[in-house]
Amino acid sequence: MRATLMYSAGDVRVENVPDPVIKHPTDALVRITASCVCGSDLWPYASMKPEDGPARMGHEFIGIVEDTGSEVTTVKRGDLVVAPFAISDNTCEFCREGLHTSCAHAQANFWDGEAEEGGQAEAVRVPLADGTLVKLPVAPDSALIPSLLTLSDVFGTGYHAAVAGGVNERTRVTVIGDGAVGLLGVLSAKRLGAEQIILMGRHQARTDLGREFGATEVVSARGDEGIAQVRELTGGHGTHVVLECVGNMPAYQQATGIVRPGGVISRVGVPQYEEAPIGFGSLFRHNIRLAGGPAPVRAYIEELMPDILNGTIEPGKVFDTTTNLDGVPAGYQDMADRKSLKVLVKN
Template sequence: MKATLLHGPEDVRVEQVPDPALRVSTDAIVRVTHACICGSDLWPYRGIGLTPDGDVPAEPQRIGHEFLGVVEETGSEVNSLRQGDVVVAPFTFSDDDCEFCREGLHTSCVNGGGWGSADVDGGQGEAVRVPQAEGTLVKLPGGSDEALSASLLTLSDVFSTGHHAAVSASVGLGSTVVVVGDGAVGLSGVLASTRLGADRVIIMGRHQRRTELAEHFGATDVVPERGAEGVERIRELTGGHGASSVLECVGTADSLSTAVGAVRAGGSIGRVGAPTYENIPQPAETFLRNVTISGGVAPARNYIPKLLPDVLEGRIQPGLVFDRTLELDDISEGYRAMHEREALKVLVRP
């Protein structure tokens, strides 16, 4: 089959790889119908590692961790899925049964792992062997519906991650929220905050197409200023004190500093931008102001069943973050376009 391989900085290729096959009885094979490129895929694409050991792999690496697909084959212990089922895969696999999964923290599953790691297929290919298939895959009750597929695909990662930012920042009814970052995760954070009942959602961003989508998703204010100037503007908009909930959706030292500046005393920062910073700054400042720093990798598998009804019933359209669709063979063009901020998020059709 064909799959995407990262050869090195700015060098992504679609190549022939071995067809996936069942290895253990808890596996399933899924034919990928929809995949996409994640902002976090751009870090290794740019040569910046975010593997657990912080390195860019020396050898070509399978990549991609968001996909919808159709079950082709199941191992003998996979009872709740059958050939032909349409499924969404969260961006990590998990058994849905260990102590962490039972608490809803599927990203820390003791039998879990990530796509595109050693011996595990990446999501940007024609098919994937899914470990822990019964625990990992969520069956879509209505089967395939092309009108909904973009939004369903966002449950794999980007919308679940925006939701995690909002949950981690304690967004609820009547909240005032600042979203740092106008990428697809930030926009998802806006939609998630609105969905959770926030009264006021301030997006920090300056790309008109993106901030317009943020407003469509419920943003009440747009702050184009950055850094200290942006923080000052946030303070002005929030009675001088900042917002109780701040969603950090970028992952740089600058964006984290902005989040620290924008948060109200007693408030929370939900950080979901994969961290490229080496420290969390201003510990005395956040200490004096009792700021909580929360978040991390989103346990999408926990959130998918909770978010699915709103997508299936059309109450939210998180798939609007996709502004380009490409064939798998053209995926390097998708990386380039996202890297250059020409495209917000690219959907890929194998």
């Protein structure tokens, strides 16, 4: 079959690889019908060294079950399914608490950690199929597919940012980042009842979508000027919650500048740093809390799917480009160049 491989920074190719096969009785084989390129794929696209490649790519997909191992009971051949970006058993003590990204099962993993599998491909072997896959009650060509595909990562990740930050109808919220996760953080904050949602971003097509998703104000300035503008919009104190949806140090520092005393910085952008300021001058003095991490999107799929099925929300609007498997390398480049917000790949 054909699959996407990254050889090094800027070098993505679609090549022939061996077809996946069932290895464990808990596996399923899925023929992929829709996948996409993630903002987090752009980090290695910017920095990957040749000695770390080639790597199979893609961790967001929808597909049709083609075969199942003998122990799989919740999905069967012919089912249309969506997969979260993390493989989990959905039964361990962490999964039961809704923290599927810390699943204790030996086969639990991120797709990005699976050397032989990836979602930007024609097919995939899914470990722990009962825990990982969720059946979709639509046809593979449904108009809802783009929105349902966001349940695999970006919507659940934006939602996790808002949930981990404790967003509710009494919190003011700032969202840092106008990528797909940031925009869906806006949608999530709106869904959880926040009345003031400030979106920090500078690409108008994206911030316009942010306003459509529920942003009440947009601040395009960054750094000290951006901090000053958010403070001015919030009576001088900043917002109770800051959803940090980028992952680099300037975004973190911006977050520390605009969070209200006693507030929360909720991070879901994979940190591109290890050390950061958390002492008296940054977090400690005003009891600022830090939350977030890899989103347990599996925990949110059942909760979020009905709103997509009944048309209340349309998170799939983050896809502004559609291509096929051959178009994946160009899709990476377009997203890196910020020509595309998020690229949908239809097989």
